[in-house]
Amino acid sequence: MRIDVVTIFPGYFDALELSLMGKARDRGLIDLHVHDLRDSAHDKHRTVDDTPTGGGAGMVMKPEPWGAALDGILVGAGAGSDAASEAGEQPLAEPAAEPLIIFPSPAGEVFTQAMARELAHEQHLVFGCGRYEGIDQRVFEEYAERGRVRLVSIGDYVLNGGEVASIAMVEAIGRLLPGVVGNPDSLVEESHEAGLLEYPSYTKPAEWRGRRVPDVLLSGNHAAIDAWRHEQSVERTRRVRPDLLGD
Ligand SMILES: Nc1cc(-c2ccc3ccn(Cc4ccc(CN5CCCC5)cc4)c3c2)n[nH]1
Numbered sequence: 511m512r513i514d515v516v517t518i519f520p521g522y523f524d525a526l527e528l529s530l531m532g533k534a535r536d537r538g539l540i541d542l543h544v545h546d547l548r549d550s551a552h553d554k555h556r557t558v559d560d561t562p563t564g565g566g567a568g569m570v571m572k573p574e575p576w577g578a579a580l581d582g583i584l585v586g587a588g589a590g591s592d593a594a595s596e597a598g599e600q601p602l603a604e605p606a607a608e609p610l611i612i613f614p615s616p617a618g619e620v621f622t623q624a625m626a627r628e629l630a631h632e633q634h635l636v637f638g639c640g641r642y643e644g645i646d647q648r649v650f651e652e653y654a655e656r657g658r659v660r661l662v663s664i665g666d667y668v669l670n671g672g673e674v675a676s677i678a679m680v681e682a683i684g685r686l687l688p689g690v691v692g693n694p695d696s697l698v699e700e701s702h703e704a705g706l707l708e709y710p711s712y713t714k715p716a717e718w719r720g721r722r723v724p725d726v727l728l729s730g731n732h733a734a735i736d737a738w739r740h741e742q743s744v745e746r747t748r749r750v751r752p753d754l755l756g757d
Contacts, residue, residue: 511539511540511541511630511633511634511635511684512541512543512587512609512633512634513634513635513637513680514543514545514609514634514635515542515543515545515636515637515639515676515680516547516579516580516636516639517546517547517639517672517673517676518547518548518638518641518681519641519671520544520545520546522543522582522673525677526542526677528681529689529730530685530690531681531684531685534687534689534690539649539687539688540684540687540690541678541688544713545579546581547571547575547579548575548750549579550575550578550579551572551575551578551737552575552578557575558571558572558575559571559642560572562643562696567641567643568634568641568643569642569643570642570645570646571641571642571644571645571646572642572646573646573648573649573652573680576638576645576646576649577652580607580638580653583609583636583659584636584656587608587609587634591658594709597714598646605611608634608658609633609635609636610629610636610657610658610659610660611636611637611638611640611653611657611658611660612629612636612637612638612659612660612661612662612666612676612679613640613650613659613660613661613662614639614640614662614663614669614672614676614679615640615644615661615662615663616663616666616667616669616674617654618662618663619660619661619663620662620663620664621664621665621675621678621679621700621724623661623702626683627686629679629683630683630686635683636674637672637676637680639671639672639673639675639676640672640750641670641671641672652654654713663675664679678730686756702754705748705754706744706747707708707746707751707754708743709738709739709740709742709743709746710742710746712727716728716739726738749753
C-alpha cells in the first residue's frame, strides 16, 4: 500500500518510522511519502492560511497550496502517460488504482475497526492534514468531483489538526495488512473485531499480590476457555459499550 501524507508538520510522522510501522515500511508493505504543504505554497512567505471569509476566529487553510500539493500526488499516482501508452500500445504496468483522499475532520464520519478493515484493501491512500480552523471547503469539493474523498473523525473531541488522527488511522489500517503483524490470529480475537470488546488477559505468575488468574484459564480445557472469554467479552461490552450490542 502506498500512503501519501500532506501536512505543515512533517515531523509528526517520524513516529511512523518506529516499531511495527517501521518494519512494515522496511519490508515494503507500506510505502509512506510525507509532503510539507509549505513546499506547495509558492508565494514569497509560503503562506498556507488566511482569515475566514465572513468573519470568525482563527485562520483557514488556503485552497491554492492544497490544490498544488494534491495535484502533484494524484498526477503521479495516475502514472501519467508512459511511452508505451503514448505510442498507443497497451500500457505495460497495471493502471494505478485511484487513490482515496482522507481528510481528518471533527465533522467527518467516525473511524471504526470496520472502516480500518475496509481501507486496508486500498492500494493508495492520501491523508490531507488540516490545521488552524480547517481547510477551505472548495478543496473537498474539487477533489470529491475528481476522485474519492472521505472526511473522517477519530472521535468526538477536537484536536489541533489532522496529524494525530492520520497517524492513528495509518496504524489501525497498517496493522491489518498481511505480513505486518507477526501472528495474524491476534487480529481476529481483538477488540471490536467481532463487534465486541476484548476479554481480560492474564499471564504468569498465576498469583500476584494475592490475585489469582481465573481457574478456567489454567484448566487446559480450551472449549471452556473460549466460552469463558466470549462471555467476558459480551459482559464487558454490555457494561461499557451497550451501543455496540444494538440493544
Ligand atoms: N476527530 C478529530 C479530528 C480533528 C481535527 C482534524 C483536522 C483539523 C484541522 C484543524 N483542526 C482543528 C479545529 C479547530 C476548531 C474547529 C472548529 N471550528 C469552528 C468553526 C470552524 C472550525 C475545527 C477544527 C482539526 C481537527 N479533531 N478531532
